Amino acid sequence: MTVNRKRVWMEKIFHAIFFMAASFAVVSVGAIIVLIFSRGLRPFFPGNIYGTYNFFDFVTGLNWRPAFGEFGVGYMIINSLLATLGAILLGVPISLLTAVFIAEVAPKPLAKLMQPAIELLAAIPSVLYGVFGFAIIAPAVKSISPHPTGDSLLAVILVLTIMVLPTIVSVVVTSIRAVPQNYKEGSLALGASKIQTIFKVILPAAKSGILTGVVLGVGRAIGETMAVILVAGNPEGGIPTTIFDRVRLLTTNIVLEQGYAAELQAQMLFSTAVVLFFFIMIINIILSKIQKKAGDM
Amino acid sequence: MINRRIKDNLATFLIWLSAGIATSILVAVVTFIFSNGWSLISVDFLRNNYEPTVRFVNIETSDRFQRPDGLDNRLIFSENLGVALEQTEAGYVVTYLDNNSPLRTAIDLEESLFPVKEGHFIEEVNGVTINHQTPETEVLEVLNAEATALIKIRELGGGVFPMMVSTLLLVFVTLIVSAPLGILAAIYMVEYAKPGRFVKLVRFATEILSGIPSVVYGLFGMLMFVQLLKLGMSILSGALTMSILLLPIMMRTTEEALKTVPMSYREASYGLGANKIQTIYKVVLPSAMPGIMVGIILSTGRIVGESAALIFTVGTFASLPVNLATGNLSILETGATLTLRAFIEVKEFGNIEMASAIGIVILVIVFSLNMISRLIVKKLSH
Numbered sequence: 001m002t003v004n005r006k007r008v009w010m011e012k013i014f015h016a017i018f019f020m021a022a023s024f025a026v027v028s029v030g031a032i033i034v035l036i037f038s039r040g041l042r043p044f045f046p047g048n049i050y051g052t053y054n055f056f057d058f059v060t061g062l063n064w065r066p067a068f069g070e071f072g073v074g075y076m077i078i079n080s081l082l083a084t085l086g087a088i089l090l091g092v093p094i095s096l097l098t099a100v101f102i103a104e105v106a107p108k109p110l111a112k113l114m115q116p117a118i119e120l121l122a123a124i125p126s127v128l129y130g131v132f133g134f135a136i137i138a139p140a141v142k143s144i145s146p147h148p149t150g151d152s153l154l155a156v157i158l159v160l161t162i163m164v165l166p167t168i169v170s171v172v173v174t175s176i177r178a179v180p181q182n183y184k185e186g187s188l189a190l191g192a193s194k195i196q197t198i199f200k201v202i203l204p205a206a207k208s209g210i211l212t213g214v215v216l217g218v219g220r221a222i223g224e225t226m227a228v229i230l231v232a233g234n235p236e237g238g239i240p241t242t243i244f245d246r247v248r249l250l251t252t253n254i255v256l257e258q259g260y261a262a263e264l265q266a267q268m269l270f271s272t273a274v275v276l277f278f279f280i281m282i283i284n285i286i287l288s289k290i291q292k293k294a295g296d297m
Numbered sequence: 298m299i300n301r302r303i304k305d306n307l308a309t310f311l312i313w314l315s316a317g318i319a320t321s322i323l324v325a326v327v328t329f330i331f332s333n334g335w336s337l338i339s340v341d342f343l344r345n346n347y348e349p350t351v352r353f354v355n356i357e358t359s360d361r362f363q364r365p366d367g368l369d370n371r372l373i374f375s376e377n378l379g380v381a382l383e384q385t386e387a388g389y390v391v392t393y394l395d396n397n398s399p400l401r402t403a404i405d406l407e408e409s410l411f412p413v414k415e416g417h418f419i420e421e422v423n424g425v426t427i428n429h430q431t432p433e434t435e436v437l438e439v440l441n442a443e444a445t446a447l448i449k450i451r452e453l454g455g456g457v458f459p460m461m462v463s464t465l466l467l468v469f470v471t472l473i474v475s476a477p478l479g480i481l482a483a484i485y486m487v488e489y490a491k492p493g494r495f496v497k498l499v500r501f502a503t504e505i506l507s508g509i510p511s512v513v514y515g516l517f518g519m520l521m522f523v524q525l526l527k528l529g530m531s532i533l534s535g536a537l538t539m540s541i542l543l544l545p546i547m548m549r550t551t552e553e554a555l556k557t558v559p560m561s562y563r564e565a566s567y568g569l570g571a572n573k574i575q576t577i578y579k580v581v582l583p584s585a586m587p588g589i590m591v592g593i594i595l596s597t598g599r600i601v602g603e604s605a606a607l608i609f610t611v612g613t614f615a616s617l618p619v620n621l622a623t624g625n626l627s628i629l630e631t632g633a634t635l636t637l638r639a640f641i642e643v644k645e646f647g648n649i650e651m652a653s654a655i656g657i658v659i660l661v662i663v664f665s666l667n668m669i670s671r672l673i674v675k676k677l678s679h
Contacts, residue, residue, distance in 0.1 A: 098320075105309070127604050195304070198308075226605050258609055269516070
């Protein structure tokens, strides 16, 4: 009897421990949101010790000049969008075709060599891509740019493109490989060429995997900070008119000034994080809507 | 038909072109890192401190030491101190130390231990300056002259030893926190939870966690651990921040691993009279272990490569995380990881060579971790 009761107690205690561990994710999200938001939203409410700031001006402002008490992140939102969009527009077609190459076109030994290599490259820390961008890409951009520096939207897009390549390729290769063999055989038997089969049968069948790859790529590009700082130029304001203009992104703004910011400026960096948080949530919701829609078709 | 052939050829061309571009860019990145950093890579690079140091140490010796057999004839050996020196252009450098050499337990003027190592330069003994021009006989004479010696030691610096130690400590502490947390949470989700609101809430939370960019984790960690919990910029603050960042990955990989354990295992265990805890501990976890290990190894790679979440939680100082009062390693002290340092080298000094050399060390670590996880997966599928 006592042994049994002890057992029941043990079960209950362990159950509670497992439950608490699982709740930890919820608690963490709560803590992150409460802490970041409570500090980041304070400047927009009256009674803030460092002075209040108009929320509308903050979100739409095109200049970030702490020395003049001007904090606008509007241009950073646009820059972040442009950089991500550029990297996806450039990176997705290349990755898609590379994945097709590895999964369908390449001679077997070559494919066997390339796939693990690409997966390995997905594990390279982004800082190293940043070092490459700083030493090779920015100077290359400089040589064709009308401006005196190579730090530019173009350099950011190129670095991000290189970074998302391995991520997207490895996901897409897996999803292409998962397409049932008889789809392919059916298409070939109907007289379609190999290339037609790839583009008309295999890729549509692998659609959801491709979208997952793109979503992962967007996630990696949008949240990237350290690699981008090194090639962005990080100006105090302005929307780029050409791809050779310098840009400051939401992510880079935080790291650039956190080291020395104080008072209102320090709070404003948390406000930037709030905007970044919503920015990413909105994009994730849109992407998951698209993914669901594609899944239904 | 001709139209189709043209289209096919064009498509094939584009496919080869893309694959060529993608591969050559990625090869270029790795080649760049290796070719730029290779010249700095040496044993000293891995062993030395980052900052050059000069230290005066007191030595007391009582033993006499034997010149070891097979020691290079060009080296001079002090029987008094048990040390072999090589004359180089930069001065006399320690190349061999006897296991019992008093230099290994040298005490500096602040009374703390400063063990002399291979690679250190000896620049002065009892007031006699030694440089690259000093004749060997004279060096031996001053080294063997007395039983106590005040020696000036120079360590070249330029190494990444402190960052390697910090990285290792960070990985260790992070895994100690995050692995049990992720595994316990995953056990709840797979073995206990019934579909419902709580499960949905946890799923939603982990989804949000995996969407938050690491720089926001950095801000959070700074506020929560560095400031509110008063841990300061330290290995511990960084590790706690990383633990939350890694929670979704840890949970997902462990859940996947638990799900692959066949139901029949659990039923057999229950059938033998085991209870749920025993079944989980003795049956489910062991058979899910390889999958869990892969999750842990991949997380290690993430920790080694992370920078944005760490820059304001562990700091960027290139020194060992050592408590200055006790001289011991401490997780409550600040110390940059390899990746953070590579970033600082480029951002602050534009030192591409140093960043690439650190990059080589990082790549070797990350690549070997990936190889190991690949081997485990391969073994699993057989």
